Amino acid sequence: MHMRQLVLVFATLLVGDVVSFSGADPLPTSPVFYPSPWSAGGPDGWDAAYQRAHEFVSKLTLLEKVNLTTGTGNQANLCTGNTGSIPRLGFRELCLQDGPVGIRYTDLNSAFPAGISAAATWSRSLIRRRGEALGAEFRDKGIDVLLGPVVGPLGRDPAGGRNFEGFGPDPYLAGVAVAETVKGTQGAGVIASVKHFILNEQEHFRGGISSNIDDKTMHELYLWPFADAVRAGVGSVMCSYNKINNTYACENTYVLSHLLKDELGFQGFVVSDWGGQHSTEASTLAGLDMTMPGDGVRNSTYGSYWGGALTEAALSLAIAQVRLDDMVVRIMAAFYKVERDTKQVDINYSSWTNETFGPQYWHSKTGNTTVNKHVNVQADHAELIREIGAKSIVLLKNKNGALPLRRPISLAIIGEDAQDNPGGPNSCVDRICNVGTLAMGWGSATAEFPYLISPATAIEKQARIDRTLFSNVRTNWDLGVARAAASNSSTAIVFVNANSGEGYQTLDGNFGDRKNLTLWNGGDELIAAVASVNPNTIVVIHSVGPVLIDHVKTHPNVTAILWAGLPGQESGNSLTDVLYGKVNPQGRSPFTWGKAAEDWGIATLVNSSTPTPQQDFTEGSFIDYRHFDSKDIEPSFEFGYGLSYTGFSYTNLTVKKQDVGPYVPASGFTAAGPTFGGIDYDAAHALQPEEFQKVPGMIYPWIDSTDIPDDTGSPDFPYAAHNRSAQPILPAGGAPGGNPELYKVIYIIEVDVTNSGEVPGTDIPQLYLSLGGPNEPKVVLRGFDEVELDAGETKTVAFNVTYRDLSNWDTEAQDWKVTSYPKIAYVGASSRDLRLHASL
Ligand SMILES: *[C@@H]1O[C@H](CO)[C@@H](O)[C@H](O)[C@H]1NC(C)=O
Numbered sequence: 001m002h003m004r005q006l007v008l009v010f011a012t013l014l015v016g017d018v019v020s021f022s023g024a025d026p027l028p029t030s031p032v033f034y035p036s037p038w039s040a041g042g043p044d045g046w047d048a049a050y051q052r053a054h055e056f057v058s059k060l061t062l063l064e065k066v067n068l069t070t071g072t073g074n075q076a077n078l079c080t081g082n083t084g085s086i087p088r089l090g091f092r093e094l095c096l097q098d099g100p101v102g103i104r105y106t107d108l109n110s111a112f113p114a115g116i117s118a119a120a121t122w123s124r125s126l127i128r129r130r131g132e133a134l135g136a137e138f139r140d141k142g143i144d145v146l147l148g149p150v151v152g153p154l155g156r157d158p159a160g161g162r163n164f165e166g167f168g169p170d171p172y173l174a175g176v177a178v179a180e181t182v183k184g185t186q187g188a189g190v191i192a193s194v195k196h197f198i199l200n201e202q203e204h205f206r207g208g209i210s211s212n213i214d215d216k217t218m219h220e221l222y223l224w225p226f227a228d229a230v231r232a233g234v235g236s237v238m239c240s241y242n243k244i245n246n247t248y249a250c251e252n253t254y255v256l257s258h259l260l261k262d263e264l265g266f267q268g269f270v271v272s273d274w275g276g277q278h279s280t281e282a283s284t285l286a287g288l289d290m291t292m293p294g295d296g297v298r299n300s301t302y303g304s305y306w307g308g309a310l311t312e313a314a315l316s317l318a319i320a321q322v323r324l325d326d327m328v329v330r331i332m333a334a335f336y337k338v339e340r341d342t343k344q345v346d347i348n349y350s351s352w353t354n355e356t357f358g359p360q361y362w363h364s365k366t367g368n369t370t371v372n373k374h375v376n377v378q379a380d381h382a383e384l385i386r387e388i389g390a391k392s393i394v395l396l397k398n399k400n401g402a403l404p405l406r407r408p409i410s411l412a413i414i415g416e417d418a419q420d421n422p423g424g425p426n427s428c429v430d431r432i433c434n435v436g437t438l439a440m441g442w443g444s445a446t447a448e449f450p451y452l453i454s455p456a457t458a459i460e461k462q463a464r465i466d467r468t469l470f471s472n473v474r475t476n477w478d479l480g481v482a483r484a485a486a487s488n489s490s491t492a493i494v495f496v497n498a499n500s501g502e503g504y505q506t507l508d509g510n511f512g513d514r515k516n517l518t519l520w521n522g523g524d525e526l527i528a529a530v531a532s533v534n535p536n537t538i539v540v541i542h543s544v545g546p547v548l549i550d551h552v553k554t555h556p557n558v559t560a561i562l563w564a565g566l567p568g569q570e571s572g573n574s575l576t577d578v579l580y581g582k583v584n585p586q587g588r589s590p591f592t593w594g595k596a597a598e599d600w601g602i603a604t605l606v607n608s609s610t611p612t613p614q615q616d617f618t619e620g621s622f623i624d625y626r627h628f629d630s631k632d633i634e635p636s637f638e639f640g641y642g643l644s645y646t647g648f649s650y651t652n653l654t655v656k657k658q659d660v661g662p663y664v665p666a667s668g669f670t671a672a673g674p675t676f677g678g679i680d681y682d683a684a685h686a687l688q689p690e691e692f693q694k695v696p697g698m699i700y701p702w703i704d705s706t707d708i709p710d711d712t713g714s715p716d717f718p719y720a721a722h723n724r725s726a727q728p729i730l731p732a733g734g735a736p737g738g739n740p741e742l743y744k745v746i747y748i749i750e751v752d753v754t755n756s757g758e759v760p761g762t763d764i765p766q767l768y769l770s771l772g773g774p775n776e777p778k779v780v781l782r783g784f785d786e787v788e789l790d791a792g793e794t795k796t797v798a799f800n801v802t803y804r805d806l807s808n809w810d811t812e813a814q815d816w817k818v819t820s821y822p823k824i825a826y827v828g829a830s831s832r833d834l835r836l837h838a839s840l
């Protein structure tokens with residue numbers, strides 16, 4: 001108790017500090033927070049799952065418990081990551097697999113639109129269905145944990161290599177999207193692992209950089225979507241590679257224990273990013289629950305920070321039973337929450353070979369069997385992929401009704417980005433190339449394409465139906481040929497792109513993060529050449545994020561611009577649906593398009609001479625549109641912007657205050673930390689049984705020697721970490737997602753949306769709030785909806801404004817507070833097209 005109180009006082013002092021990142025100051029640190037909160041169940045199925053986990057874990061021995069926490073090694077078994085198993089109970093190893101766009105490393109799977117494209121639909125139902133379809137595919141290959149969705153990086157840096165995996169830099173949009181994805185995926189019977197927790201905002205130095213951040217920005221920006229994921233019941237969270245305030249994310253007590261497990265009330269398990277664990281005891285006490293891929297430290301006799309090393313730590317009392325049991329209960333609670341016990345099938349594939357027959361244990365090349373059963377899990381997901389692909393397209397410009405196309409006389413398709421990759425869509429491993437049309441970024445967030453419909457293929461098919469004269473220029477580099485084709489056609493469509501990916505591989509000088517924000521492969525010159533001769537030039541952009549295209553926007557001969565994101569396998573069909581008006585575009589940009597790289601006010605940290613490069617998030621919550629608004633910088637296209645083939649108008653804004661009473665901070669105490677079953681402290685029983693045949697190179701829970709040191713006497717032994725007495729509930733905590741009071745609806749804001757044009761269409765009315773005060777963004781997104789309207793039709797749209805939506809993070813109270821500054825609600829068509837407003 002005393003230790004605990006000391007720790008809390010320490011924490012309070014630190015979090016109240018004003019952040020100063022000036023060079024002369026000592027490096028920022030994270031407050032220490034112990035003990036790591038134990039799971040206790042909760043609403044929405046957690047209670048029942050927790051009960052079942054409790055029963056299961058009560059039956060386990062120490063070694064079996066350790067087995068469930070530890071990966072058996074990189075490429076040791078069939079999946080991207082596998083835990084150990086419990087043969088005694090017939091419980092197989094758990095299978096964890098990349099990634100957020102589809103099942104990586106297998107066949108007969110679908111390749112979905114990337115997160116950034118899913119977000120661009122602004123459609124809760126499509127994002128939910130995408131999550132369900134992903135979940136079903138993973139489930140049917142035998143996977144227990146889908147390593148996604150992504151809300152970290154959030155997208156602080158427009159050049160950030162992995163931004164495309166997530167849902168864009170606005171925390172509200174990302175929060176809605178991550179919650180829908182989690183519900184969809186887990187509803188299909190697979191555990192989602194939301195990642196990367198937290199502040200892994202660039203690829204350069206990701207394994208050592210320290211992201212330094214103040215408490216308010218952490219809550220209002222980066223933690224926000226994770227709260228939504230936790231509230232949606234996510235079973236797993238992956239801690240990231242980077243450090244936060246100079247402590248590795250996977251051993252940072254403050255972010256894992258205080259923020260995630262205590263304040264956000266996360267009931268599932270924390271898994272390390274691959275190789276993101278750096279210690280045995282510190283990571284365990286900080287709240288890490290599973291290590292992947294398991295083999296970490298080469299000079300340990302165990303080949304792992306855990307496995308035998310964790311067994312030893314438990315026997316030496318360096319790790320108390322309450323913590324070890326909590327790790328396993330959390331893993332099993334997630335397992336039962338998504339009904340893995342009834343939905344699990346055998347693992348049907350090997351990540352490491354395409355052959356049907358081969359070694360189950362790839363690393364050691366042993367266990368020959370039928371590893372690939374080539375189970376076809378695609379179902380009818382192609383239709384959904386096509387729909388999301390089309391509805392994520394953002395129509396940025398459309399002059400003189402250039403679009404939709406109506407049986408053009410002649411059409412020139414120009415550019416590499418319209419074409420098939422001559423080697424096939426999967427010819428570059430992990431998509432580390434930029435050949436042919438771009439439909440996926442590179443890195444671990446990839447899946448093999450079952451096929452990829454290129455724009456040229458799909459448009460040519462339509463042209464044939466329409467008897468349009470069709471020509472196709474396949475290169476970006478022969479501007480003479482491009483001009484000739486363009487000048488000869490009534491319509492020219494130029495395809496351009498910009499790629500990025502994960503920083504384990506550099507592509508054309510881009511170390512994951514983009515080295516610039518311009519188009520790749522001479523895209524600007526290609527557009528200029530075509531537009532110089534064709535007054536009906538349409539530009540299609542496939543990109544991971546914003547590119548600098550103000551000169552394209554203002555070019556008089558460019559009649560239309562479409563951002564088609566990263567659409568996945570149905571790319572050409574999705575695009576054709578929009579070009580020809582079968583789908584009326586509803587996409588809205590999930591990020592801001594600046595005119596110059598400097599406009600964002602953020603630069604990737606690419607040079608550093610220190611082992612721990614310091615990245616100070618001094619801009620606070622002013623990223624993307626919040627920054628452009630506050631500095632009055634006019635973008636090319638703002639966050640939330642997108643056109644339709646019809647028009648929409650907004651009338652009759654009304655505000656209805658709900659009678660819900662004042663916000664009540666959470667209070668009281670948790671139960672004391674529980675343990676499940678006993679631990680056999682006889683070290684001799686933790687030795688490997690003589691008859692057991694190890695798979696070479698695999699990580700096991702057995703110890704090597706019964707000579708166990710006693711760590712508890714050491715002066716720096718963290719007694720507070722071992723405290724299992726009841727703990728105070730934080731004011732902002734108390735349930736998954738935080739204090740349920742935060743989600744009480746304070747206002748319902750209604751608006752009438754009318755389709756004022758000639759054709760049916762879908763509008764995305766957006767609600768922005770001004771929270772007032774001298775240091776706040778001009779407006780922040782706090783609601784949106786997807787409304788289908790026939791020409792002339794009007795529908796009333798309602799936005800719920802919760803207590804959380806109206807609040808700021810109060811660092812002193814350590815709680816959300818509605819400030820006394822005036823609050824204004826705006827409804828409009830984008831972050832800068834705020835048409836109606838009302839004071840709250
Ligand atoms: C990081 O350090 C700053 C400055 O000391 C502090 O305000 C903030 O709460 C810390 N955040 C974390 C996550 O450690």
Ligand SMILES: *[C@@H]1O[C@H](CO)[C@@H](O)[C@H](O)[C@H]1NC(C)=O
Pocket residue numbers: 063064067072083084085086087088093700701
């Ligand atoms: C731990 O898992 C491994 C790999 O699945 C398995 O061979 C071993 O028997 C398990 N150990 C125990 C004690 O269950």
Ligand SMILES: *[C@@H]1O[C@H](CO)[C@@H](O)[C@H](O)[C@H]1NC(C)=O
Pocket residue numbers: 297299300
């Ligand atoms: C590896 O061995 C070196 C040298 O004995 C030691 O300094 C280091 O702490 C060890 N690393 C780990 C992670 O145990």
Ligand SMILES: *[C@@H]1O[C@H](CO)[C@@H](O)[C@H](O)[C@H]1NC(C)=O
Pocket residue numbers: 351352353354426427428429430448
């Ligand atoms: C399996 O085939 C795919 C598609 O051709 C290829 O991209 C991948 O590299 C292959 N994997 C292995 C392990 O050979």
Ligand SMILES: *[C@@H]1O[C@H](CO)[C@@H](O)[C@H](O)[C@H]1NC(C)=O
Pocket residue numbers: 358359365366367368
């Ligand atoms: C496993 O199968 C491969 C390919 O058929 C063969 O080369 C290898 O010798 C086999 N290994 C064992 C241990 O049987």
Ligand SMILES: *[C@@H]1O[C@H](CO)[C@@H](O)[C@H](O)[C@H]1NC(C)=O
Pocket residue numbers: 469471484485488
């Ligand atoms: C221009 O179009 C005519 C048919 O209208 C075609 O014969 C000719 O090859 C085209 N030229 C180019 C450069 O595409």
Ligand SMILES: *[C@@H]1O[C@H](CO)[C@@H](O)[C@H](O)[C@H]1NC(C)=O
Pocket residue numbers: 507508509510515516517518519520521522
């Ligand atoms: C930006 O980077 C891309 C990709 O590496 C490259 O193709 C392009 O030429 C670069 N742009 C400029 C202006 O250097």
Ligand SMILES: *[C@@H]1O[C@H](CO)[C@@H](O)[C@H](O)[C@H]1NC(C)=O
Pocket residue numbers: 531532533534535556557
């Ligand atoms: C637009 O296209 C016409 C050809 O129709 C060309 O003469 C003109 O120079 C182009 N305008 C620009 C700004 O390139």
Ligand SMILES: *[C@@H]1O[C@H](CO)[C@@H](O)[C@H](O)[C@H]1NC(C)=O
Pocket residue numbers: 606607
């Ligand atoms: C980073 O360092 C390299 C090599 O010293 C230098 O060429 C480059 O200009 C530096 N980049 C930045 C952004 O400072």
Ligand SMILES: *[C@@H]1O[C@H](CO)[C@@H](O)[C@H](O)[C@H]1NC(C)=O
Pocket residue numbers: 651652752
């Ligand atoms: C809603 O707006 C329409 C058109 O602006 C107007 O005719 C109507 O009276 C309004 N309804 C209410 C309840 O204000």
Ligand SMILES: *[C@@H]1O[C@H](CO)[C@@H](O)[C@H](O)[C@H]1NC(C)=O
Pocket residue numbers: 745800
């Ligand atoms: C808004 O709140 C009402 C209850 O107050 C609820 O029924 C409805 O589903 C909520 N809508 C959204 C979009 O959350």
Ligand SMILES: CC(=O)N[C@H]1CO[C@H](CO)[C@@H](O)[C@@H]1O
Pocket residue numbers: 140141142345346347348373375
């Ligand atoms: C979807 C599917 O066919 N899954 C199968 C995977 O393989 C196992 C056998 O190894 C089957 O039991 C599953 O039905």
